[in-house]
Amino acid sequence: MRFRLKRIQISSGGPMIAVMNISDAAENNLHRGDRIELIKGAKKAIAIVDTTKDALLVPEGWLGLNHELSSKLGQSGTADAGLIDKSHSLAYIKKKLDGKELSEKEFLSIISDIARNALSEIEITYFVSACYTHGLSNEETAFLTKAMINTGDLLKISKKFVLDKHCIGGVAGNRTTMLAVPIVAAAGYTVPKTSSRSITSPAGTADTMEVLCKVDLPLGKVKKVIAKTGACIVWGGALSLAPADDIIIRVEHPLGIDAYGQLVASVLGKKKSVSSTHVLIDIPYGQGAKVKTKARAEKLGSIFRYVGEKIGLKIFLMYSKGSKPVGKGIGPALEARDVLYVLRNDPRQPLDLRKKSLEMAGKMIEMTGKKNGFAIARKILDSGLAYEKMVEIINAQGKRHIEPGTIPLGRLSYEVKAHRSGAIQAIRNDIAVSIARAAGAPKDAEAGIYLKRLEGERILKGQALFTVYSNSEARLAHAKSICKKLSKEFYIIK
Amino acid sequence: MRFRLKRIQISSGGPMIAVMNISDAAENNLHRGDRIELIKGAKKAIAIVDTTKDALLVPEGWLGLNHELSSKLGQSGTADAGLIDKSHSLAYIKKKLDGKELSEKEFLSIISDIARNALSEIEITYFVSACYTHGLSNEETAFLTKAMINTGDLLKISKKFVLDKHCIGGVAGNRTTMLAVPIVAAAGYTVPKTSSRSITSPAGTADTMEVLCKVDLPLGKVKKVIAKTGACIVWGGALSLAPADDIIIRVEHPLGIDAYGQLVASVLGKKKSVSSTHVLIDIPYGQGAKVKTKARAEKLGSIFRYVGEKIGLKIFLMYSKGSKPVGKGIGPALEARDVLYVLRNDPRQPLDLRKKSLEMAGKMIEMTGKKNGFAIARKILDSGLAYEKMVEIINAQGKRHIEPGTIPLGRLSYEVKAHRSGAIQAIRNDIAVSIARAAGAPKDAEAGIYLKRLEGERILKGQALFTVYSNSEARLAHAKSICKKLSKEFYIIK
Numbered sequence: 001m002r003f004r005l006k007r008i009q010i011s012s013g014g015p016m017i018a019v020m021n022i023s024d025a026a027e028n029n030l031h032r033g034d035r036i037e038l039i040k041g042a043k044k045a046i047a048i049v050d051t052t053k054d055a056l057l058v059p060e061g062w063l064g065l066n067h068e069l070s071s072k073l074g075q076s077g078t079a080d081a082g083l084i085d086k087s088h089s090l091a092y093i094k095k096k097l098d099g100k101e102l103s104e105k106e107f108l109s110i111i112s113d114i115a116r117n118a119l120s121e122i123e124i125t126y127f128v129s130a131c132y133t134h135g136l137s138n139e140e141t142a143f144l145t146k147a148m149i150n151t152g153d154l155l156k157i158s159k160k161f162v163l164d165k166h167c168i169g170g171v172a173g174n175r176t177t178m179l180a181v182p183i184v185a186a187a188g189y190t191v192p193k194t195s196s197r198s199i200t201s202p203a204g205t206a207d208t209m210e211v212l213c214k215v216d217l218p219l220g221k222v223k224k225v226i227a228k229t230g231a232c233i234v235w236g237g238a239l240s241l242a243p244a245d246d247i248i249i250r251v252e253h254p255l256g257i258d259a260y261g262q263l264v265a266s267v268l269g270k271k272k273s274v275s276s277t278h279v280l281i282d283i284p285y286g287q288g289a290k291v292k293t294k295a296r297a298e299k300l301g302s303i304f305r306y307v308g309e310k311i312g313l314k315i316f317l318m319y320s321k322g323s324k325p326v327g328k329g330i331g332p333a334l335e336a337r338d339v340l341y342v343l344r345n346d347p348r349q350p351l352d353l354r355k356k357s358l359e360m361a362g363k364m365i366e367m368t369g370k371k372n373g374f375a376i377a378r379k380i381l382d383s384g385l386a387y388e389k390m391v392e393i394i395n396a397q398g399k400r401h402i403e404p405g406t407i408p409l410g411r412l413s414y415e416v417k418a419h420r421s422g423a424i425q426a427i428r429n430d431i432a433v434s435i436a437r438a439a440g441a442p443k444d445a446e447a448g449i450y451l452k453r454l455e456g457e458r459i460l461k462g463q464a465l466f467t468v469y470s471n472s473e474a475r476l477a478h479a480k481s482i483c484k485k486l487s488k489e490f491y492i493i494k
Numbered sequence: 495m496r497f498r499l500k501r502i503q504i505s506s507g508g509p510m511i512a513v514m515n516i517s518d519a520a521e522n523n524l525h526r527g528d529r530i531e532l533i534k535g536a537k538k539a540i541a542i543v544d545t546t547k548d549a550l551l552v553p554e555g556w557l558g559l560n561h562e563l564s565s566k567l568g569q570s571g572t573a574d575a576g577l578i579d580k581s582h583s584l585a586y587i588k589k590k591l592d593g594k595e596l597s598e599k600e601f602l603s604i605i606s607d608i609a610r611n612a613l614s615e616i617e618i619t620y621f622v623s624a625c626y627t628h629g630l631s632n633e634e635t636a637f638l639t640k641a642m643i644n645t646g647d648l649l650k651i652s653k654k655f656v657l658d659k660h661c662i663g664g665v666a667g668n669r670t671t672m673l674a675v676p677i678v679a680a681a682g683y684t685v686p687k688t689s690s691r692s693i694t695s696p697a698g699t700a701d702t703m704e705v706l707c708k709v710d711l712p713l714g715k716v717k718k719v720i721a722k723t724g725a726c727i728v729w730g731g732a733l734s735l736a737p738a739d740d741i742i743i744r745v746e747h748p749l750g751i752d753a754y755g756q757l758v759a760s761v762l763g764k765k766k767s768v769s770s771t772h773v774l775i776d777i778p779y780g781q782g783a784k785v786k787t788k789a790r791a792e793k794l795g796s797i798f799r800y801v802g803e804k805i806g807l808k809i810f811l812m813y814s815k816g817s818k819p820v821g822k823g824i825g826p827a828l829e830a831r832d833v834l835y836v837l838r839n840d841p842r843q844p845l846d847l848r849k850k851s852l853e854m855a856g857k858m859i860e861m862t863g864k865k866n867g868f869a870i871a872r873k874i875l876d877s878g879l880a881y882e883k884m885v886e887i888i889n890a891q892g893k894r895h896i897e898p899g900t901i902p903l904g905r906l907s908y909e910v911k912a913h914r915s916g917a918i919q920a921i922r923n924d925i926a927v928s929i930a931r932a933a934g935a936p937k938d939a940e941a942g943i944y945l946k947r948l949e950g951e952r953i954l955k956g957q958a959l960f961t962v963y964s965n966s967e968a969r970l971a972h973a974k975s976i977c978k979k980l981s982k983e984f985y986i987i988k
Contacts, residue, residue, distance in 0.1 A: 009548065009550070009551055010504075010513075010546055010548060010551060011546055011547045011548045011551075012516075012526065012544070012545055012546060012547075013516035013519075013545045013546060013547035014516075014545075015526065019504075022506075022507035022508075025507075026937065027937045029693075031744065032506065032509065033527075033615065050506070051506055051507045051508075052504055052505055052506060052507060053505045053506075053507035054503060054504060054505045054561065056503070057503055057504060057505075067548065090748065090749060093749065094749055094750070097623065097626065097627060097749070099627075120748065121527060121615055121616050121619075122615050122616070122619045122745055122748050123748050123749065125615075125616045125619035125620060125623065126619060126623055126748075126749050129591065129619065129620055129623035129624070129627070130623070130627070132591065133591060133593075133623070133624070133627045133628070134627070199523075250525065251616055254584065254614065254616050254617050254620075255584060255587060255588050255591070255617065255620050256588070443520070443521045
């Protein structure tokens with residue numbers, strides 16, 4: 001079928017959308033959300049179908065191209081629209097749904113169709129669901145990982161040691177990446193760190209780093225930062241590394257699906273795409289963390305090790321306790337301030353964050369065969385070399401703040417006091433997350449919680465426990481109401 | 495969050511869509527396809543989120559309402575937008591995905607959220623996928639059926655015998671409904687028949703009936719037709735009977751999922767919604783039909799019987815051979831003509847269609863306890879009473895054609911001749927479907943195939959086998975190319 005093209009004044013903010021008259025759609029058995037391939041001379045694009053019955057907007061025989069699509073195909077002329085041949089991928093998805101294992105070739109077909117936007121959300125959901133319900137064997141997980149790497153861009157670095165780390169997440173605060181990376185880079189190693197933004201937490205590493213400098217750099221610019229400083233801490237979502245993974249994560253989100261196989265493929269696919277050679281995987285476990293028990297953490301670790309070997313990555317595992325927040329700040333600005341405090345050896349630094357970051361940096365250094373990594377890391381941190389390296393990285397990426405004192409916090413705040421005297425026995429991770437998000441984090445980077453007292457300390461009734469920051473009265477009120485309901489469970493004082 | 499409302503010049507042709515500035519969407523962690531509830535005074539609507547970065551189209555703080563949504567909420571003012579609380583349904587979907595059985599209450603929660611448009615396609619796909627992978631127990635199938643009935647409109651009829659029939663489908667032609675319904679209605683019974691349009695076949699009963707009269711009647715009008723004539727043959731999709739079912743079928747389509755549990759719930763949910771009391775279920779089986787073996791047909795039959803009992807429907811089963819087309823015409827106009835030929839005892843009538851329809855009408859009459867249903871049905875058909883009843887129904891629904899000679903066929907045609915002499919041993923259903931659809935059926939109601947020779951007949955080389963009709967040269971050419979490739983497999987002559 002051939003269509004005349006017109007531009008319509010809509011920009012989706014991402015996806016390429018072709019609006020079709022509803023009677024053309026019916027004739028071709030197409031629905032909102034289906035994909036079609038448009039070919040106009042040498043130009044090709046895969047677009048998502050939208051429908052209209054407004055013949056003034058899009059008459060029969062025409063396609064209305066949104067901004068994103070018309071900048072690819074032009075604003076007029078004609079294009080041939082064809083159905084995309086994704087029958088192989090659909091047959092493989094059905095096969096997996098029916099409980100059979102898929103081959104390397106079959107995973108590659110599905111993932112490359114996802115990466116080129118040929119599969120609809122419904123079709124991708126069947127794939128995710130099939131992998132979740134029937135599980136992925138270790139071999140399948142390796143196939144999936146390879147497929148993700150082979151359908152995305154690569155950041156090529158040729159060094160013997162390209163060090164990297166990843167934390168499975170689920171712990172509030174815990175901004176160790178922003179400390180371990182400059183320490184390890186200051187030790188002379190290359191560390192091409194890509195991080196994610198928060199989905200359900202009050203801050204991801206990318207959100208926190210963004211308080212200090214730009215993080216949404218294109219691939220070419222990232223290469224320059226690494227060439228100059230030996231490291232980077234950027235937002236992976238701005239790059240096109242393993243793009244199928246980002247789409248799959250979006251489909252997993254509504255039901256909170258996180259199957260181990262997909263998780264491992266997602267993490268290691270991105271690591272391999274930036275040429276990492278040695279990767280430290282931190283798997284926090286415990287009540288309130290993503291992984292609940294040590295046994296499950298070890299099971300997950302074994303999959304990482306298997307897939308790492310298959311794709312030529314050396315994997316090092318670390319199992320940490322993950323039931324309480326790490327650091328004092330929770331929320332992008334407050335966590336960024338904690339990081340700078342530690343780097344500058346400021347007396348206000350949270351010692352748990354310092355210690356965990358040194359352990360992590362130490363283990364990363366030891367991945368190269370060195371001994372006494374912790375001591376090396378501590379020396380680099382204490383000497384100020386790590387801080388200098390962080391300043392270099394921040395400047396190379398595009399500086400915003402480097403002084404902890406200049407980082408703005410939410411203009412509204414609310415202090416919560418201890419309801420009794422005693423020892424702080426526990427601080428609950430999940431409640432910290434709820435309050436900080438209610439206050440506006442991460443979208444409001446200045447919002448969050450600052451923990452004035454940590455686990456193990458003694459406190460008197462009426463002394464300050466923590467402060468909530470926000471820039472919105474409505475949000476602060478919402479956070480307050482959670483505090484009123486849950487503060488006794490948040491801080492357990494006995 | 496409160497938004498100012500504006501109308502935007504888009505009509506989707508169905509769904510209510512709220513276009514949100516991409517930065518508002520990001521702030522609220524919303525994506526294209528997510529649902530929000532909009533409340534404006536006493537007016538409420540659930541809308542699908544679309545995003546734009548065009549601040550001229552939809553500035554931050556505003557929502558652009560498409561035609562369908564603005565006719566519900568108005569074109570200006572403000573509305574509160576809230577996330578929909580569907581956490582219970584999502585938890586139940588996850589539970590099913592994890593392989594556990596769901597309770598009646600849990601199915602009702604999910605199905606009522608689907609019916610009110612609160613779940614996204616991704617979420618519904620997880621549900622469909624979970625039911626498919628883990629299967630539904632008979633008890634769960636009954637819960638699902640009840641939930642579908644309880645979340646849709648009802649057509650109330652208070653009679654001792656409200657007779658209905660359903661064919662599992664997958665057989666080309668086979669337009670028995672349009673014969674059995676007038677025969678049974680002429681016998682004095684109430685037959686509130688709702689039918690579907692074709693999805694993958696060249697014609698559904700609704701498409702075929704539409705050649706003769708209107709089929710997209712609102713519920714009130716359907717009631718009047720039944721009150722006047724005792725029967726109807728209308729398109730179920732125009733009514734809001736078990737609306738969740740239509741949405742689920744749409745999600746099943748891309749992967750061709752048709753799990754028995756969902757199929758039974760879909761069929762019986764709609765039957766119960768129109769107050770049917772006795773339902774004849776025809777399950778054609780064989781190579782080329784939907785159900786491949788007698789054993790599977792009987793397994794499916796047992797689920798129908800179980801669920802029927804649970805929801806107070808008497809189920810009667812019929813297993814027919816389903817590997818070849820029934821009737822001579824394939825495509826809406828050609829099938830409608832066959833139906834009229836049979837009703838008028840025209841010599842051109844296809845005898846296989848007549849016979850199968852009489853069997854079906856006979857069994858429907860016997861559901862009431864009568865004996866010799868076939869003979870009763872034959873007498874009604876031969877006497878012309880069935881034809882008179884059909885004329886009544888067609889007039890009540892809004893007549894288009896009642897004379898077979900006035901039904902227009904495609905203006906272009908192509909005749910295929912026998913490549914050898916011999917006996918016609920088989921006619922393949924699936925190839926008939928491919929050719930008729932290539933010619934344009936069902937969208938072009940006048941397109942299709944007319945089989946001039948049927949199974950068992952002898953033929954000489956060069957005699958006409960079948961004619962293809964179309965109104966489009968391109969489509970006819972496409973159909974021709976399939977004929978050239980497959981006609982020897984289509985008609986097996988030995």
